[in-house]
Amino acid sequence: MAKARKKTNGTKAKSNGGQPVRLPIHAKGKRAGFYRDPANDQIFSFIIMLTQELSVAMDRIETIERLLDKNGVVRRKDIEAYRPGDAEETERTARRDAYIGRVFQILHEEAEKLEAGH
Amino acid sequence: MGKIRNVGELVEPSHDEGHRQRFISILRKKVLMDFARDMKTVYEQKVEPRFEHVNRRKPRDGREIRRAMRHEPIYEAWSSLRYNAQFMTWWSVQPAVERSLPTLIEAARDAARQSPAGGSLEIDRNLAIPGYVTQLDVHQMPGCFHSEYAKDDVAQGAIYHYGANVFYGGLGSNLKPKGDVARSIAHYLKARFPKFQPKRILDMGCTAGSNTLPYKELFPNAEVHGIDVGAPCLRFGHALAEAQGLAVHFHQRSAEAPGFPDNHFDLITSSFFFHEVSVPATQRILKECYRMLKPGGAMIHMELPPTALTDAYQNFYYDWDALYNNEPHYERFRAMDFPRALMAAGFKRDKLHLVRIPNYASTPREEFLATARGTNTKRREHGVGRVWFTFGGWK
Numbered sequence: 149m150a151k152a153r154k155k156t157n158g159t160k161a162k163s164n165g166g167q168p169v170r171l172p173i174h175a176k177g178k179r180a181g182f183y184r185d186p187a188n189d190q191i192f193s194f195i196i197m198l199t200q201e202l203s204v205a206m207d208r209i210e211t212i213e214r215l216l217d218k219n220g221v222v223r224r225k226d227i228e229a230y231r232p233g234d235a236e237e238t239e240r241t242a243r244r245d246a247y248i249g250r251v252f253q254i255l256h257e258e259a260e261k262l263e264a265g266h
Numbered sequence: 267m268g269k270i271r272n273v274g275e276l277v278e279p280s281h282d283e284g285h286r287q288r289f290i291s292i293l294r295k296k297v298l299m300d301f302a303r304d305m306k307t308v309y310e311q312k313v314e315p316r317f318e319h320v321n322r323r324k325p326r327d328g329r330e331i332r333r334a335m336r337h338e339p340i341y342e343a344w345s346s347l348r349y350n351a352q353f354m355t356w357w358s359v360q361p362a363v364e365r366s367l368p369t370l371i372e373a374a375r376d377a378a379r380q381s382p383a384g385g386s387l388e389i390d391r392n393l394a395i396p397g398y399v400t401q402l403d404v405h406q407m408p409g410c411f412h413s414e415y416a417k418d419d420v421a422q423g424a425i426y427h428y429g430a431n432v433f434y435g436g437l438g439s440n441l442k443p444k445g446d447v448a449r450s451i452a453h454y455l456k457a458r459f460p461k462f463q464p465k466r467i468l469d470m471g472c473t474a475g476s477n478t479l480p481y482k483e484l485f486p487n488a489e490v491h492g493i494d495v496g497a498p499c500l501r502f503g504h505a506l507a508e509a510q511g512l513a514v515h516f517h518q519r520s521a522e523a524p525g526f527p528d529n530h531f532d533l534i535t536s537s538f539f540f541h542e543v544s545v546p547a548t549q550r551i552l553k554e555c556y557r558m559l560k561p562g563g564a565m566i567h568m569e570l571p572p573t574a575l576t577d578a579y580q581n582f583y584y585d586w587d588a589l590y591n592n593e594p595h596y597e598r599f600r601a602m603d604f605p606r607a608l609m610a611a612g613f614k615r616d617k618l619h620l621v622r623i624p625n626y627a628s629t630p631r632e633e634f635l636a637t638a639r640g641t642n643t644k645r646r647e648h649g650v651g652r653v654w655f656t657f658g659g660w661k
Contacts, residue, residue, distance in 0.1 A: 169367050169415045171360045171425070175353065175403035176410070180590045182345040184337075192346040200289045200354065207285035228281050237288075241436075244292040252301070255343055259304035262311035 199251050203244055210240065270382055271373040272509035273420065273502055277428055279362040287358040290351060291435030297347045298437070301340075302583070308340050309579065328573070328581030335582070349590055352406045359428040360408075367421055370502075374420045377505035384513035387504040393518055395495050398543050402592040411473060411496030423474045423502025430476065447537035447568045448480035450626040450654055455533075455564070456484070457638035464488050464532035468558070470521040470551070470567075471539030475503030475514065481535070482512040488532075493519040521551045529560045534658075537568040541596040548599065552611035556661060565658035566619055573600045575655070604657050613659030623654045 181189045211230045215222045232240060249256070279287060309331070317325055317334050325331045335341040363370070378387045395412050403410045407429070409422050430444050448469070455462055464485055469478040472492030482490045492514060494500055500516040507514040519525055521536075521543070534555045540548050555565045573581050581600075588596035608618050624637050629652075636642035 169364055169419075169421065171364055171415060171421055172408040172413075173357065173360070175356075175406040175408045175592065177402040177406070177592045180345075180349055182336075182342045182349070189346065192343070193350050196293075196347065196350045196354070200286060200293075203289040204282050204285045207288075208282060211281065230281060241288070241292060244289060245296065248293055248296045249300070252296070252343070252347070255301050255340055256304050258340060259307035259311075262307055 199248070203247060207240065270377050270380065270505070270509045273370050273373050273424065273505040274427065274509065276369055276373060277362045277366045277424060283358065283362055287432045288435065290354050290358050290432050293347070293351050294433065295436030297344065297351060301344050301347065305340050305344050306579065308338060309335060313338060325578050327578050328585050331578055331582035345586070345590065352591060355429050355432050356407050356425055358432055359425055363421055363424045363428065367416065370420050370424055371416060371418050374501045374505040375418055377508040378501065381508055383508045383511045385504060385507050386515045387500060388517040389497050389500065390518045393495060393520065396520060396522065396543070396547065398547065398595065399495055402594065404542055404592050406592050411494065411499050414498055418501065419498045420502040420505070422496060422498040423500070426499060427474045427476070427502060427506070444476045445480050446625055446627050447654055448477040448535070449484065450623050451535060451566050451568065451656065452481055452484040453626045453634065454623045454638045457635050462564070466531045467491065467533045467535070468493065468526070468531045470534065470536040471542070472503060472516070473499045475507055475516070477537040478503065478514055479507055479510065479512050482514050489515070491515045491517065493517045493521060493524055495520050522547055522554065524554055524558065526558050528557055530558050532560055532563045534559055534563070534565045535567060540567060540569050541599040542593060544595050545598050545602065549607060549610060552607060556612035559661040561661050564619065564660050566656050567658050568654045568656050570596070570600055571655040572602065572604055608657065608659050613661070617660040619656065619658040619660065621656050623656050625652055625654060628652065
């Protein structure tokens with residue numbers, strides 16, 4: 149998503165003349181809104197996308213740290229080739245889970261207070 | 267005969283793309299489990315009591331609950347998270363699919379030319395794609411099941427296939443509908459009707475075949491067919507089947523006019539299909555199923571449970587998709603009178619099949635068998651991954 153991709157909405161096969169295919173990014177149909185002010189829906193989308201990008205950056209940092217621990221040096225191609233093992237993936241998943249929980253903590257707060265009887 | 271490359275393993279995300287996908291899987295888990303639980307708490311502890319105080323009764327249905335909930339901050343935020351996570355699922359797989367597309371297309375062409383496992387692929391360039399597929403991108407998947415962007419395109423099949431891994435990736439091993447519906451139905455049939463040996467099976471709306479292929483695995487002597495209107499999904503599904511050594515026949519045909527002879531199939535099935543077509547089309551398709559079914563054959567479709575079988579809160583929760591996931595027929599489909607619709611298609615009242623089948627992969631074997639055989643009295647709740655609602659009948 150970080151890179152700009154051209155919007156295409158074709159439904160028939162096109163000759164792409166050797167050019168890389170760019171898939172459409174917008175789904176056909178009305179865009180839903182959940183807030184009275186549609187600007188809030190946009191802001192919510194920005195926040196979720198940013199939350200995702202920060203999570204990806206944290207994963208990249210973790211990859212670099214692990215490569216440094218292991219090899220003492222880090223090369224870009226090693227980052228690209230890096231695939232966490234199962235145990236490491238479980239750790240990363242727990243970290244992502246807790247991170248999303250912290251970012252959206254307020255969502256949980258109301259339920260928590262209600263359950264505690266205010 | 268050359269070896270077929272597996273289209274299910276050819277798409278390799280970059281480091282960051284892979285982690286973008288895993289973020290979405292966990293985000294969806296948080297939304298569908300943790301935050302959904304919080305939203306229900308707010309409903310039960312605050313919104314429902316307030317509704318009862320004003321109206322002197324509980325909400326009658328999901329729509330009333332939605333009206334009471336729609337301006338609750340948790341509903342607004344939960345919906346926003348879920349809605350955005352839907353787009354982000356597809357976006358997270360698109361760049362890698364775009365890069366791999368020439369390789370995927372080549373692998374699918376090889377599969378179509380050679381069909382080493384013995385399956386086949388039939389594409390109908392003149393097929394009129396129904397409006398319920400072309401008017402909206404179902405599941406908010408840009409390009410839907412059918413759009414083509416290159417010659418012999420498989421992109422939308424790949425997006426659907428790889429996107430589903432992201433979609434269900436955070437929900438734990440017990441909650442992966444990919445292939446699990448077909449496995450559950452097949453094992454149910456084997457347990458409940460051990461003498462039923464289907465020779466010819468049809469899966470309708472098969473997309474990329476994830477719930478078609480298990481029928482060939484579990485009934486290896488059967489001739490298995492899958493139909494769908496989306497050519498890119500069928501090409502991908504066929505290539506996937508051939509790479510896995512499964513002979514499955516994929517046809518680009520509409521379930522409304524599938525064109526197979528009368529009395530042709532022993533088993534006709536589908537999964538997550540009917541709610542995506544209009545209710546009038548559902549009636550036409552059920553009639554076609556009855557026509558194509560052999561006497562003694564079974565029709566078993568898996569779907570979301572009907573409104574009548576779930577409580578008002580569950581209906582509010584399920585019908586979110588109808589409103590915000592480009593599945594406009596979903597609510598009307600679930601509201602149908604299922605026995606009546608089946609009898610209108612030709613099935614006799616005493617031959618109807620309306621059965622909750624436990625998910626085979628996540629249910630202890632003993633419990634699965636007891637439930638399938640009708641000797642288990644414990645009831646498991648509806649919901650993805652635990653029990654599948656199935657409807658149909660025997661001819």
